Amino acid sequence: MQRYFAIGRNNEYFNLQDDDIRHIKLVMRMKENDKIIVVENNIPFLCNIEDNYKIKIVEPLPLTEKDIPFVSIIVPILKEQKMDYILQKSTELGVEQIIVYYSERGIIKETDNNDKKIERWNRIMKEASEQCHRNNIPIIKIKKLNEIEKLDYNLICSTNNPKNNLKNILKNTSICDRINIVIGPEGGLTNKEENELILNGFIPITLGNRILRVETVPLFLMSAVNYEKME
Amino acid sequence: MQRYFAIGRNNEYFNLQDDDIRHIKLVMRMKENDKIIVVENNIPFLCNIEDNYKIKIVEPLPLTEKDIPFVSIIVPILKEQKMDYILQKSTELGVEQIIVYYSERGIIKETDNNDKKIERWNRIMKEASEQCHRNNIPIIKIKKLNEIEKLDYNLICSTNNPKNNLKNILKNTSICDRINIVIGPEGGLTNKEENELILNGFIPITLGNRILRVETVPLFLMSAVNYEKME
Numbered sequence: 482m483q484r485y486f487a488i489g490r491n492n493e494y495f496n497l498q499d500d501d502i503r504h505i506k507l508v509m510r511m512k513e514n515d516k517i518i519v520v521e522n523n524i525p526f527l528c529n530i531e532d533n534y535k536i537k538i539v540e541p542l543p544l545t546e547k548d549i550p551f552v553s554i555i556v557p558i559l560k561e562q563k564m565d566y567i568l569q570k571s572t573e574l575g576v577e578q579i580i581v582y583y584s585e586r587g588i589i590k591e592t593d594n595n596d597k598k599i600e601r602w603n604r605i606m607k608e609a610s611e612q613c614h615r616n617n618i619p620i621i622k623i624k625k626l627n628e629i630e631k632l633d634y635n636l637i638c639s640t641n642n643p644k645n646n647l648k649n650i651l652k653n654t655s656i657c658d659r660i661n662i663v664i665g666p667e668g669g670l671t672n673k674e675e676n677e678l679i680l681n682g683f684i685p686i687t688l689g690n691r692i693l694r695v696e697t698v699p700l701f702l703m704s705a706v707n708y709e710k711m712e
Numbered sequence: 713m714q715r716y717f718a719i720g721r722n723n724e725y726f727n728l729q730d731d732d733i734r735h736i737k738l739v740m741r742m743k744e745n746d747k748i749i750v751v752e753n754n755i756p757f758l759c760n761i762e763d764n765y766k767i768k769i770v771e772p773l774p775l776t777e778k779d780i781p782f783v784s785i786i787v788p789i790l791k792e793q794k795m796d797y798i799l800q801k802s803t804e805l806g807v808e809q810i811i812v813y814y815s816e817r818g819i820i821k822e823t824d825n826n827d828k829k830i831e832r833w834n835r836i837m838k839e840a841s842e843q844c845h846r847n848n849i850p851i852i853k854i855k856k857l858n859e860i861e862k863l864d865y866n867l868i869c870s871t872n873n874p875k876n877n878l879k880n881i882l883k884n885t886s887i888c889d890r891i892n893i894v895i896g897p898e899g900g901l902t903n904k905e906e907n908e909l910i911l912n913g914f915i916p917i918t919l920g921n922r923i924l925r926v927e928t929v930p931l932f933l934m935s936a937v938n939y940e941k942m943e
């Protein structure tokens with residue numbers, strides 16, 4: 482069933498974004514008494530479409546249980562297409578947070594239209610969340626590498642022959658843990674960037690011997706987390 | 713170092729495709745005595761660029777050892793962009809064979825310009841193989857679902873509540889095994905398609921509860937195989 486995120490509520494009616502109402506009307510061509518799912522505060526509700534596209538709440542739906550740890554992926558800012566791809570696919574695979582940083586070796590330099598970027602990224606993740614039936618939309622922020630809040634596990638995907646690998650770490654995590662994973666840009670983090678993170682308590686790990694493009698790494702990581710917790 | 717695939721050899725000189733020579737000249741702007749790697753029959757060679765862009769063999773390079781099983785991904789034919797994406801990313805992640813089939817629920821119907829498609833797909837996988845430093849290019853074929861040659865493991869990604877999951881199977885595989893994995897189109901295989909495969913000895917498995925787009929599944933599978941064999 483088609484799924485949308487509420488932006489507010491009016492007694493037993495949900496408010497949706499204008500874009501979503503247009504989608505219901507013009508793309509899905511729904512009529513009175515058609516049903517949709519609307520998510521409010523991470524809870525999905527069955528809803529009925531009433532006259533003039535008012536969205537009446539019918540009942541809350543059972544929640545799916547959490548099945549993987551909270552993963553926060555920390556990626557350099559990339560060109561639009563690669564960025565969109567990371568956001569869409571990581572959302573599908575259950576990422577909870579994406580932190581974007583400007584790296585020393587990155588091609589894209591810091592500008593001040595960050596708000597516009599964040600708006601665009603949020604839209605992509607909202608649509609991906611609806612499509613893959615999530616009950617929440619991942620959080621996205623732009624931060625400096627040295628401003629990242631530490632979690633239970635703090636990892637750096639490193640190419641400098643780190644002593645540990647992803648599997649050894651993930652094996653020991655529980656679904657209640659919270660994990661940060663920093664991904665470097667094409668060409669890797671600079672020694673300065675990596676050392677600062679290590680001094681801050683981040684642990685360099687390897688993902689194996691394959692040469693992966695930057696935009697493939699978040700998918701690899703999220704797939705690995707899902708696979709590790711598969712029962 | 714830049715990597716290319718040989719199309720032939722003339723004593724101690726390799727022949728490359730015209731496109732590759734143009735790439736060396738115009739994109740990489742290499743000059744006499746610059747070095748490249750050329751792969752012939754799965755073996756990489758260090759080579760020297762001589763006058764008039766003749767590619768002189770210097771010496772064979774050490775081979776990297778096989779680290780994952782042979783995986784053959786069987787996917788429905790999809791729209792160009794999704795298809796390209798599957799080919800590029802699966803190549804990066806070490807797939808050895810891709811078999812494309814026309815599914816009953818697929819949007820794209822059978823036509824006779826398959827040769828042109830295969831040529832295009834081969835080009836994408838060749839470029840991806842060069843970029844991720846592989847010593848071979850995955851094989852790609854179009855086949856009917858009932859014509860697929862069986863391997864050591866024959867799996868179907870199923871949404872019909874299968875009794876086994878990917879992890880239970882992969883745990884027991886060795887890097888010498890050969891694995892077929894069938895992926896259905898949007899909406900899944902029809903019962904007829906799935907039953908025919910099951911009668912032929914294929915085993916339905918689940919990838920977990922997430923709702924993944926078709927083009928995400930090959931990446932999830934290849935990531936899982938790499939993760940399982942990570943040491």
